[in-house]
Amino acid sequence: MDPQRLYPAVSLTLLATVITVTAPLSGQAGPRGAGVSTSTVYESARHDFRVTTVVEGLDHPWSIAWLPNGDMLVTERPGRLRVVRDGKLLPESVAGVPHVRVRGQGGLLEVLPHPDFSTNHLLYLSFAKPNDDESLATTAVVRGRLENHRLVDVEEIFEAKAWARGNSHFAGRMVFDRDGYLYLSVGDRGAAPNLMAGHPSQSLSQHQGTIIRLRDDGRVPTDNPFVDERGAMPEIWSYGHRNPQGMAVHPQTGEIWENEHGPRGGDEVNLVQKGANYGWPVVSFGVNYDGSVYSTDTHRQDIESPVWTWVPSIATSGMLFYTGEEFPWWQGSIFVGGLRGEQLTRLTLEDQRVVSAETLLAGVLGRIRDVRQGPDDFVYLAIDNRRGQGLTQVVRLEPEAGGVAPPR
Known part of the structure; x- marks a missing residue:
């Protein structure tokens, strides 16, 4: 990747600092795609850090979440929900996970605990759902109660009207906002971009290329933007998306932000606005x-x-x-994982503008599928293979002893 071809899209005249950090300060980095070494210190503009392996031996980890008791949950794309307890991967996966379509990019996707998990024990799973003869698939969401290493009372609360034969662009990221509404990204399912204005992402009559908004039980909120529009899917919150692969809630404003794949160029970070059209494919970089x-x-x-x-x-x-305390100079930064780029990007914001971008760990770990802040305030990464080499793991970024690095 050429970092000099990163552009802030709100204004092409906006001056932003772009910093690429690929080399360690000390120690020896292992072979590309090999396990990490805690003796290696990586340099950042504001914090130097080490990378520690949390758990290895996962099969295409897709999503990480934590329970109030400290257990880490990890989805594996082939259809398993795993538990890491006291630093150890439990040998048995959680029972009760729905049947998923495991082809191409399809499989088990996000795991998300309910905001009141401590009292209701509800977990939400997004996944690629097949039809009866497995010829078609779409994105769907179930919820169930976690009891004794099993999901019980599992119910499907949403099935996207996004059926297609292809095995790409399921999206499937989920977040709860401050008011307890559930947001889900649905990809365009690989529809041809040359359809332009006729592309399904530009239509409200199905869910392809949308962010949807639901109540926690799957019901449609009455204040969704297209509830009263004839022919529109009432679950839609925004549309014109391609393949949204990341989503997060702004800690101060409560706004929903997402990132999505472009085709050859044009990956985006977006602030998700009610009823807005994000343009795919009629507008793109x-x-x-x-x-x-x-x-x-x-x-x-x-x-x-x-x-x-x-x-x-x-x-x-x-x-x-x-938002954590372990990396105080990173507070408020957006972190975005990269699959093809095999990197972690840190974006610094002022208001709603990106004023600097920093590339971390380029080519060091592999395909970074998920990025999370743990209950210990460290940054956790799910590594989903490296160009077929088979290394899949969860790692943790920890600050280098000695504290904050001077601004560089």
Whole structure:
């Protein structure tokens, strides 16, 4: 990746600092895709840090979450929900997980505890759902109560009207906002971008390429933007998305932010607005995979512009607003994982503008699928393989002893 081709999309004249950090300060980095070494100190603009392996031997980890008792939950894309307890991966996966379509990008996706998990023990799972003969699939959500290492009273609360034969662009990220509403990203399911205005992401009559908003039991909130629009799916909160792979709640404002894949270029970070159209594919910073241009527009007055874009693409994934005490100079930063880029990006915000971007761990760990802040305030990463080498693990970023690095 060429970091000099990262562009802030709100205004192409905005001056932003772009810093690439790929080399360790000390110690020896292992072979690309090998396990991490705690003797290696990595340099950052504000904090130097080490990377510690938390658990290895996972099969395409997709999502990380924690329970109030300290257990870490990890989804494996082939359809398993795993538990890490006291630093050990329990041998048996959680029972009661729904049948998922495990092809291409499909499988078990996000795990999300209910905000009141301590009292109701509810977990939410997003997944690629097959039809009866496995010829089609869509994105769906179930919830169930976690009891004795098993999900019970499992019920499907949402099935996207996004059925397709392909095995890509399921999206599936979920967050709860401050008011207890559930947001889910649904991808465009790989629909051809040359459809332009006829692309399903530009239609409200199905769920492809949308962020949806639900009550915690799957009911539609009465204040959703398209509830009263004839022919529109009432669950839709925003549309015109491609493949949203990360979503997070702003810690101060409570706003929903997301990131999504462009095609060849044009990955985005967006502030999700009620009823807004994010433009895919009629407006984009990317081009087709064969290099052909399907749209010359990067902005349009009736389209919500991204806060940040990547050209070329890094294949964005998990997303985090850091709020912890272990890295005080990172507070308020957005962290975004990269799959194709095999990197972690830190974005510094002022109001709703990105004023600097820093690339961390480029090529060191592999495909960074999820990014989370743990209950210990460390930053956790789910590593989903490295170009077929099979290394899948969860690692943790810890500050280097000696505290804060001087600004560089």
